[in-house]
Amino acid sequence: MITAKDLEKKYGTTCALDGVSFTIEKGEWTTIMGPSGSGKTTLLNIIGCLDTPTAGSLVVNGKETVGLGQKARTRFRRENIGLIFQQFHMIPHLTALENVMIAQYFHSIEDEEEAKEALQRVGMEHRLDHRPSQLSGGEQQRVCIARALINEPEIILADEPTGNLDKKNEEAVLRIFRELHDEGRTLVIVTHNPEIGVMGDRVIEISHGRICGRN
Numbered sequence: 291m292i293t294a295k296d297l298e299k300k301y302g303t304t305c306a307l308d309g310v311s312f313t314i315e316k317g318e319w320t321t322i323m324g325p326s327g328s329g330k331t332t333l334l335n336i337i338g339c340l341d342t343p344t345a346g347s348l349v350v351n352g353k354e355t356v357g358l359g360q361k362a363r364t365r366f367r368r369e370n371i372g373l374i375f376q377q378f379h380m381i382p383h384l385t386a387l388e389n390v391m392i393a394q395y396f397h398s399i400e401d402e403e404e405a406k407e408a409l410q411r412v413g414m415e416h417r418l419d420h421r422p423s424q425l426s427g428g429e430q431q432r433v434c435i436a437r438a439l440i441n442e443p444e445i446i447l448a449d450e451p452t453g454n455l456d457k458k459n460e461e462a463v464l465r466i467f468r469e470l471h472d473e474g475r476t477l478v479i480v481t482h483n484p485e486i487g488v489m490g491d492r493v494i495e496i497s498h499g500r501i502c503g504r505n
Contacts, residue, residue, distance in 0.1 A: 297346035319490035339363035372438030376450035428459025
């Protein structure tokens, strides 16, 4: 599903990724771990077509994404990838339902029932009309997961998805990830939490922009 070969990313004289290579199989849950500043988020952003590498190759779902223009990357991301962030990136004046439907808009689709079903799946059917300021952190994260799932992506990328959550909401979010994994989705999760690391199929460890361990 994802094959990276000799990926590099430089910001001026700073090398965020230095010759990173790996393969992630379809349906695999891979956790990327490492200290702050190790290059984890940079790598996730490149896989998600939010950023581009300085050098190397990256094939995602059969397509070489390195060299794609911005519009082509955006289109590919919409059709293949669901993104979940530590910061929720919800539009404050829209309801939970409307925040999920925003993702449909980019596909020129508007299906309120489908959006309601996505929210129901993450246990948020009782908060459809609530705005972000009326939701807890865990509730906002579940809305964001519903938004990421609305277009049925094959690949789910998550950057510290439980970093801002208490234990109860963390468990709720991780339960959703387990369900997605059981369905055969490909999950790539960046985290500092070793408890999350042992839940997946394997861990890729990064330090100073290089892979330093795999298990």
